[in-house]
Amino acid sequence: MSNQRPAMLVFVASILLPAAATLAGASSGRSVSLPSCPDKCGDVPIPYPFGIGTHCAATSLSSYFNLTCNGTIDPPRPMVGNDEAVVEITDISLEHGEMRVLSPVNHICFTLDTTFTKFLGGYELQLTPFLPSPSRNRFTVIGCNTLGLISGYKGTASQYVAGCYSYCEGVNNTTEGAPCAGMGCCEAAIPANLTSFGVKFEMNQSKVWGFNPCFYAMVAEVGWYNFRQQDLVGRLGFVDDRA
Numbered sequence: 001m002s003n004q005r006p007a008m009l010v011f012v013a014s015i016l017l018p019a020a021a022t023l024a025g026a027s028s029g030r031s032v033s034l035p036s037c038p039d040k041c042g043d044v045p046i047p048y049p050f051g052i053g054t055h056c057a058a059t060s061l062s063s064y065f066n067l068t069c070n071g072t073i074d075p076p077r078p079m080v081g082n083d084e085a086v087v088e089i090t091d092i093s094l095e096h097g098e099m100r101v102l103s104p105v106n107h108i109c110f111t112l113d114t115t116f117t118k119f120l121g122g123y124e125l126q127l128t129p130f131l132p133s134p135s136r137n138r139f140t141v142i143g144c145n146t147l148g149l150i151s152g153y154k155g156t157a158s159q160y161v162a163g164c165y166s167y168c169e170g171v172n173n174t175t176e177g178a179p180c181a182g183m184g185c186c187e188a189a190i191p192a193n194l195t196s197f198g199v200k201f202e203m204n205q206s207k208v209w210g211f212n213p214c215f216y217a218m219v220a221e222v223g224w225y226n227f228r229q230q231d232l233v234g235r236l237g238f239v240d241d242r243a
């Protein structure tokens with residue numbers, strides 16, 4: 001059995017709306033679409049300035065408000081992005097100025113001397129009206145004996161690198177319900193205005209590969225990490241093809 005589709009976690013994006021564009025419904029927090037435009041895609045309300053298709057979205061503000069409703073999935077899901085990258089939207093709240101999207105989990109799986117599978121993604125948000133919300137997201141790294149790094153740019157000029165180190169000697173060092181505080185899991189805050197970012201690992205798997213076959217790193221909503229760490233591989237939907 002194998003599952004190569006990267007697992008997904010929710011990531012919260014702030015929606016940057018021009019002050020002048022306190023558009024219909026935004027101030028009241030009500031979800032309103034343009035007349036004769038779909039107000040939902042599947043279960044997800046689509047409030048203007050978002051819309052499904054050119055004439056339903058405020059494309060003069062940003063082409064990224066032009067969503068597609070992906071009907072090949074049941075229920076249909078709204079997608080945002082362009083030819084280069086699309087992500088699935090799970091929720092839009094104009095009241096909070098936030099959009100929640102599914103973000104792939106970065107991971108690297110290995111044996112003693114081979115990288116087995118790898119997914120290291122990133123985001124380029126410079127041209128979009130979205131930024132990661134610093135208060136609603138954390139950079140989280142899971143694994144024994146790995147430094148997870150997030151690097152990118154704040155605005156156009158200021159380069160940014162941060163990360164955290166997660167260590168454990170054995171699988172028994174990670175316990176059910178333990179906080180994400182360095183033993184098998186660590187977290188770092190996300191700065192404001194992080195317009196692009198990617199993830200990488202500085203690692204030496206020689207001591208851990210026998211009991212810890214993968215490392216994970218993600219920018220994800222605060223509070224998602226509250227389950228047994230030993231279950232992570234199963235819970236995120238990865239299947240260890242070597243088993």
Ligand SMILES: *[C@@H]1O[C@H](CO)[C@@H](O)[C@H](O)[C@H]1NC(C)=O
Nearest residue numbers: 053054059063064066067068
């Ligand atoms: C809006 O999205 C549709 C479907 O992807 C596309 O055909 C159209 O060109 C887009 N419009 C703009 C202004 O980007």
Ligand SMILES: *[C@@H]1O[C@H](CO)[C@@H](O)[C@H](O)[C@H]1NC(C)=O
Nearest residue numbers: 068069070071072073079086
């Ligand atoms: C719709 O979803 C399917 C299944 O996740 C995906 O393969 C496809 O690329 C999506 N289409 C668009 C236009 O996003």
Ligand SMILES: *[C@@H]1O[C@H](CO)[C@@H](O)[C@H](O)[C@H]1NC(C)=O
Nearest residue numbers: 154155156157192193194195
């Ligand atoms: C964010 O970056 C943009 C582009 O460089 C800059 O104009 C803006 O002032 C920055 N905002 C903050 C709060 O740092």
Ligand SMILES: *[C@@H]1O[C@H](CO)[C@@H](O)[C@H](O)[C@H]1NC(C)=O
Nearest residue numbers: 168169170171172173174175
């Ligand atoms: C961590 O794991 C190692 C090796 O399995 C073990 O010797 C050690 O006692 C554990 N420490 C804690 C605090 O559980």
Ligand SMILES: *[C@@H]1O[C@H](CO)[C@@H](O)[C@H](O)[C@H]1NC(C)=O
Nearest residue numbers: 169170171172173174210211
């Ligand atoms: C981990 O704990 C279990 C149960 O307490 C024990 O059977 C096992 O030997 C321990 N493994 C290591 C490597 O310490």
Ligand SMILES: *[C@@H]1O[C@H](CO)[C@@H](O)[C@H](O)[C@H]1NC(C)=O
Nearest residue numbers: 145202203204205206207208
């Ligand atoms: C990885 O760690 C092992 C054992 O701690 C060490 O012998 C080896 O030199 C390290 N490899 C690298 C590339 O640092």
